[in-house]
C-alpha cells in the first residue's frame with residue numbers, strides 16, 4: 634500500500650506552508666544592542682561589524698526613534714568608556730553623570746515607552762578589560778559583586794527598566810536583587826546572562842568597546858575563570874536554575890547559534906523567559922560571507938534567527954534586529 638500520508642501536501646504552496654508554520658519572527662522578538670560613545674554628531678561604523686555603529690547621545694536619540702517606528706521596543710545599552718576614565722575598580726561606572734547614566738536618560742526622553750536594559754559589567758570600565766576587579770592576578774568575586782550591585786542601582790536611578798549583568802560572577806543576582814529592593818527599585822528587572830560561555834565569538838564586540846583583556850604580566854589572558862567552558866552542558870542548567878532562585882526575571886544563553894542545544898535544554902526545564910544573544914562574531918561571519926557573495930545575506934539572516942527562536946528563545950538580542958524587521962515588514 635502506497636503511504637496514505639504524504640508529508641509534501643503541507644508544503645505544496647506558500648499559503649499552506651504559512652498556515653502550518655510553527656515559528657514566526659516579529660519585531661516583538663528582539664532586543665536591540667546599542668553602542669554609545671562620548672561626543673556629538675558621531676555615528677561611526679565598527680570595523681569588524683559592517684553596518685553597525687557607535688552613536689553619540691544626540692544621534693542615539695535619532696536612532697531609538699527610528700527603532701520605535703519600526704516596532705522595536707527594547708534596547709540593550711553598552712558604553713565605550715574613554716581610556717582615561719578606566720581603572721581596576723570601574724570607578725567611573727558609578728558616576729551618576731557617566732555615559733551610561735546619560736544614555737539611559739537620553740533614550741527615555743526620546744522614547745518614554747522604550748524598554749531600556751543596561752549592560753552591568755566591569756569590562757568597559759576596567760583598565761585590564763576584565764569583568765572583575767583584579768587582585769594578585771586573580772579576578773576577585775565578592776568585591777566585584779558588590780560593585781555590580783551598586784552599578785545596578787545607579788542604572789535604576791537613571792531610569793533603566795532592566796539591568797543585565799553579563800559578568801558571570803557567583804552570587805551577583807541575589808546581591809543585585811537585594812540592592813534594588815533596598816533602593817526602592819522593586820519594578821526594575823534583572824535579565825541574567827546565566828549561561829554565558831567563554832567564547833571566541835565576542836571579538837568584534839571587544840573591538841566595538843575597546844574592552845579586550847590586556848596583554849600584561851599577572852593579568853589573565855582570557856575569561857575562562859568566570860565564563861563557562863564551552864564543552865559543558867549540565868553546568869548551564871545549574872547556572873540558570875541558580876540565577877532563577879536568586880531572583881532573575883529573564884535568563885540568557887550566549888552565544889546563540891553554536892549553543893542551541895543548551896537553549897533547548899534550558900527551555901525544557903525553566904519557567905521564566907529565555908533570552909538568546911546572537912553575538913558579534915556571529916554577525917561578523919554572516920556579513921563577511923555575504924560581502925564575498927558566498928551566501929545570501931537576507932535568507933541566511935532570517936534562517937538563523939528563526940532557528941534560534943525554534944530552539945526555544947523567547948527573545949533574541951541581535952545586531953540584525955533592524956535589518957530583519959525591515960525585511961519582514
Ligand code: PBG
Pocket residue numbers: 752754755756764799800834835836837838839856911912913914
Ligand atoms: C562583557 C560582554 C561581552 C559581550 C557582552 N557583554 C564580551 C565578553 O564577555 O568579553 C559580548 C557580546 C557580543 O559579542 O556581541 N561583559
